[in-house]
Amino acid sequence: MSEIGLKARILLMTLAPTGLLAMALGSYFIWHASQDLQQQLLERGFQTVEHLQIPAAQALLEGEPEAFRDTLANALDRIDVRAVTLYDSERNLLEHSGPTMMPTQRTLGVDTIGAGSGLQVGETVGSSRFLLPLLASPELLEGLQSQIEADALLGWLEVELSHANTQLRRYQMLLTTLVMVLAGLLLTTFTISQMSRRITDPISLSNRAIAQISKGQLDVRLNQQGSRELDDLAQGINTMAQTLQSAQGELQQNVDQATEDLRQTLETIEIQNIELDMARKTAQEASRIKSEFLANMSHELRTPLNGIIGFSNLLQRTELTNRQQEYLGTIEKSADNLLAIINEILDFSKIEAGKLILENQPFNLRDLIQDTLTMLAPAAHQKNLELVSIIYRDTPIGLSGDGLRLKQILANLVSNAIKFTQEGSVSIRTMLEQEDDTHVLLRISVTDTGIGLTSTQQKSLFQAFTQADNSMSRQAGGTGLGLVIAKRLVEQMHGEIGLDSRPGEGSEFWLTARLEKSSQAGDDLPATPLQGIRAAVMEPLTLSRQALLHNLEDLGLDVTVYDNLPALEMALRKPDPDEPIQLVLASMRSPGTRADLMFEALNRWMNDDSCKIILLTDTTEHYPSLDQLPPTDCQVLSRPLCTRKLYRAVNQLFRPEPVMPAVIPGRADKPQITVLCVDDNEANLRLVETFLSEMGARVLTATSGEQALQIADRETIQLIFMDVQMPGMDGRATTTELRLREELADCEPRPIIALTAHALAEERRRLIQCGMNDYLTKPISPEQLSHCIFRWTGINLSMPNTAAPSAAPIPARAVGPKMLPILDYKEGLQLAAGKADLAQDILAMLIKGLPGDRVLIEKHMSQGDDEALLDVVHRLHGATRYCGVPQLRECCLQAETLLKRGDKSQMAISQLIEAIEQVRVAYYAAEPSPSG
Numbered sequence: 001m002s003e004i005g006l007k008a009r010i011l012l013m014t015l016a017p018t019g020l021l022a023m024a025l026g027s028y029f030i031w032h033a034s035q036d037l038q039q040q041l042l043e044r045g046f047q048t049v050e051h052l053q054i055p056a057a058q059a060l061l062e063g064e065p066e067a068f069r070d071t072l073a074n075a076l077d078r079i080d081v082r083a084v085t086l087y088d089s090e091r092n093l094l095e096h097s098g099p100t101m102m103p104t105q106r107t108l109g110v111d112t113i114g115a116g117s118g119l120q121v122g123e124t125v126g127s128s129r130f131l132l133p134l135l136a137s138p139e140l141l142e143g144l145q146s147q148i149e150a151d152a153l154l155g156w157l158e159v160e161l162s163h164a165n166t167q168l169r170r171y172q173m174l175l176t177t178l179v180m181v182l183a184g185l186l187l188t189t190f191t192i193s194q195m196s197r198r199i200t201d202p203i204s205l206s207n208r209a210i211a212q213i214s215k216g217q218l219d220v221r222l223n224q225q226g227s228r229e230l231d232d233l234a235q236g237i238n239t240m241a242q243t244l245q246s247a248q249g250e251l252q253q254n255v256d257q258a259t260e261d262l263r264q265t266l267e268t269i270e271i272q273n274i275e276l277d278m279a280r281k282t283a284q285e286a287s288r289i290k291s292e293f294l295a296n297m298s299h300e301l302r303t304p305l306n307g308i309i310g311f312s313n314l315l316q317r318t319e320l321t322n323r324q325q326e327y328l329g330t331i332e333k334s335a336d337n338l339l340a341i342i343n344e345i346l347d348f349s350k351i352e353a354g355k356l357i358l359e360n361q362p363f364n365l366r367d368l369i370q371d372t373l374t375m376l377a378p379a380a381h382q383k384n385l386e387l388v389s390i391i392y393r394d395t396p397i398g399l400s401g402d403g404l405r406l407k408q409i410l411a412n413l414v415s416n417a418i419k420f421t422q423e424g425s426v427s428i429r430t431m432l433e434q435e436d437d438t439h440v441l442l443r444i445s446v447t448d449t450g451i452g453l454t455s456t457q458q459k460s461l462f463q464a465f466t467q468a469d470n471s472m473s474r475q476a477g478g479t480g481l482g483l484v485i486a487k488r489l490v491e492q493m494h495g496e497i498g499l500d501s502r503p504g505e506g507s508e509f510w511l512t513a514r515l516e517k518s519s520q521a522g523d524d525l526p527a528t529p530l531q532g533i534r535a536a537v538m539e540p541l542t543l544s545r546q547a548l549l550h551n552l553e554d555l556g557l558d559v560t561v562y563d564n565l566p567a568l569e570m571a572l573r574k575p576d577p578d579e580p581i582q583l584v585l586a587s588m589r590s591p592g593t594r595a596d597l598m599f600e601a602l603n604r605w606m607n608d609d610s611c612k613i614i615l616l617t618d619t620t621e622h623y624p625s626l627d628q629l630p631p632t633d634c635q636v637l638s639r640p641l642c643t644r645k646l647y648r649a650v651n652q653l654f655r656p657e658p659v660m661p662a663v664i665p666g667r668a669d670k671p672q673i674t675v676l677c678v679d680d681n682e683a684n685l686r687l688v689e690t691f692l693s694e695m696g697a698r699v700l701t702a703t704s705g706e707q708a709l710q711i712a713d714r715e716t717i718q719l720i721f722m723d724v725q726m727p728g729m730d731g732r733a734t735t736t737e738l739r740l741r742e743e744l745a746d747c748e749p750r751p752i753i754a755l756t757a758h759a760l761a762e763e764r765r766r767l768i769q770c771g772m773n774d775y776l777t778k779p780i781s782p783e784q785l786s787h788c789i790f791r792w793t794g795i796n797l798s799m800p801n802t803a804a805p806s807a808a809p810i811p812a813r814a815v816g817p818k819m820l821p822i823l824d825y826k827e828g829l830q831l832a833a834g835k836a837d838l839a840q841d842i843l844a845m846l847i848k849g850l851p852g853d854r855v856l857i858e859k860h861m862s863q864g865d866d867e868a869l870l871d872v873v874h875r876l877h878g879a880t881r882y883c884g885v886p887q888l889r890e891c892c893l894q895a896e897t898l899l900k901r902g903d904k905s906q907m908a909i910s911q912l913i914e915a916i917e918q919v920r921v922a923y924y925a926a927e928p929s930p931s932g
Helices: 006-062 065-075 164-214 228-316 322-353 365-382 403-419 455-459 470-476 482-492 542-555 565-573 595-608 624-628 643-654 682-695 705-714 731-745 761-769 782-793 825-831 836-863 866-880 886-901 906-925
Strands: 081-088 093-097 106-108 120-123 127-135 153-162 361-364 386-391 398-401 425-435 439-448 497-501 507-517 534-538 558-561 583-587 612-617 634-638 674-678 698-702 719-723 752-756 774-777
Touching: 006 065, 006 081, 006 127, 006 153, 006 164, 065 081, 065 093, 164 228, 228 322, 361 365, 361 403, 361 761, 365 386, 365 403, 365 425, 365 643, 386 542, 398 403, 403 425, 403 439, 403 482, 403 507, 482 497, 482 507, 534 542, 534 565, 542 558, 542 583, 542 643, 565 583, 565 595, 583 595, 583 643, 595 612, 612 643, 634 643, 674 682, 674 705, 682 698, 682 782, 682 836, 682 866, 698 705, 705 719, 705 731, 719 731, 719 782, 731 752, 731 761, 774 782, 825 836, 836 866, 836 906, 866 886, 866 906, 886 906
Parallel strands: 386 425, 534 558, 534 583, 583 612, 612 634, 674 698, 674 719, 719 752, 752 774
Antiparallel strands: 081 093, 081 153, 106 120, 120 127, 127 153, 361 398, 398 507, 425 439, 439 507, 497 507
């Protein structure tokens, strides 16, 4: 309606009621005229039958109905008469004139016109039928000698009148009415249009004037419009235009002045922007230098610090006085604190530089949390705090993500809670927030009963190098980076971190993390493995009791809780014969019970053979009697309890079996394990073979993936060490083929461990996805091999005792390749586990292959074949990991990293070629001396 113009609105407002009125009046007149026509038709029908009534009755009295035939024919000449029929008294046809009458569809009531005559009126499709009874009236009977009584029924006369003429008159009347209505409406429309122009034309002129004014034509003026209202409107428009014209002049002056001021301001801003850009670049460079300095200094500090910690541990094993032990403990504690600070600074510098990449490896959530609390338990128990972990049952255990970083976050939150809690408890709860087919969103909260935080302290808590309370933080130590690092790590895990705290009421730190589900790290403990064992629990600490009951119920035990030692003693003295107590879990913190009384009770129960016992202690509780308890009757566990340790302890009590297999001595007569080593580098293969043979393993070697498949088909192998990059079928393809053959043969899959000199985080994920179980980074030490074999087979191998140092990982360096020594015989001897002959042979094999490697590197570099170039560099890098060639090793590392990332590597390859020549020149210039 808002889009209709004023002229149209006037027409609509006028024509709408006029049209409605005309239609109403026309409809009324048409209806009234139609009723008149209908009445006229009825009158004509009555007149016709009345006219024919007397002649028809006479013909019937005289018995000569054929004499009435001409009268019937003449009746057809009357208006609208279609047919006439004469019947006898029984309604039998005597005479008929005209076409056959149409059948009657409905009977009409007798109109007042024929009232009293017996006239019956019926309607057909296009006509009306009038049926009149013919009676013997006294007038007709006069003069006739007849025995017919007066008013006797002589017969029937029926006349049919057509509606065609009446219908035509109706249509004529309707058309005339419509023409008159339309003519009236057209005349009204013309009149209103002419009158509305006197209103719309001045308004249109005003609109055009306003449009011109809006375009800047402020000199437009309107004349008188011939109406008071329109004249006022025109005067208002003229006044507005004059005002705008005056204001425009003033505005133009202001704009000119403002433009000049803005030009000067922009010049000033441009100069400031240049200065700010220079300052920003300077700040970025300073930040980069700071981050590099922090990283380099952290690396440099960790090297001597690791020496301090290591030799402190060795020194503690020697005979020392109490004062010396105290001094040494102070040194060790200070070194550990310093190492923690350095690690925080290093992580913070990596995060700022954007170089901290999270890994994606399977891990067991329950083991991770319980291991974290086990590590921090001594600090909590020294302050007599209760440390508890509760994982809700609907939370998935097998997950995939960066478990080490998640453990770092939890350790930071829990250690902070322990630092600032003087009494009470520290608890960690894990629950499921959201879950789909592939991912879960976890919520982990750490709650303490410590000093709490104010709202002001909470705002600055996650800022770098700031601490909530300087007085308390100085007592606890730290850099103020722990929570900042935790926040950044949680954000990288697509989660959030926050806290709820009140001063004096403790704090609750919470975090969410989105992690993948993993079937490789699920719970390997059987469901309710200890079902049927009835246990009694005596644990006074509320949260610890709740966590203990949770673990016992998961293991399937039937548990009864006792509040104190007398109640438990009573239950053991008078046991239920149907459900005797088989296992007692008792805490050394039982209320009102001294340690000596507890040990007396334990010995009494064991002597009576009434039950098995698990004693729960803090890590700070050391009693000589603990070492004298027989492990077959009593197991000692430290809080917080780990599910696996609890399961092992109950198994040791009820199903004794060795927890750790016996160590196989070196060079055993009968090897206990067969290991397949696959590597295309002869030096690497010989070194790993030597280590494993010294441990007493049977070693099979293969230099290619195809050869490894042949050996695996004909030999029984317990474990495979697989090199990743090999010519032809590489390690990933070989692993995929092995897994396919194992699946087709329906046999148990063998553990496959990847050996790689340099693996980025993305490459490590691909190794696990292709079917490998684990990976080791070269150089490989005997300790790493032994630990890996025990982890995946349960067989404990070890090197025979030797005075020579064992192979150790090459420390990370923060200097350029040219600052490293070309040859380092001492390092080579260390990498060969102190075997001088082996170190000399491995170095000789490396030198022998360098000319061919250089030719291949130059060839692939000139051809631009980065893939083939990466294969050669990776193989050479793996060989350098077992030799004392630090400079060449560092050049290989840099070149391989750039090639894998797809970055420009020409300069790194050139440095690698130069390092190859320097190693060869240095080797042939002086006779090698393995002893250094």
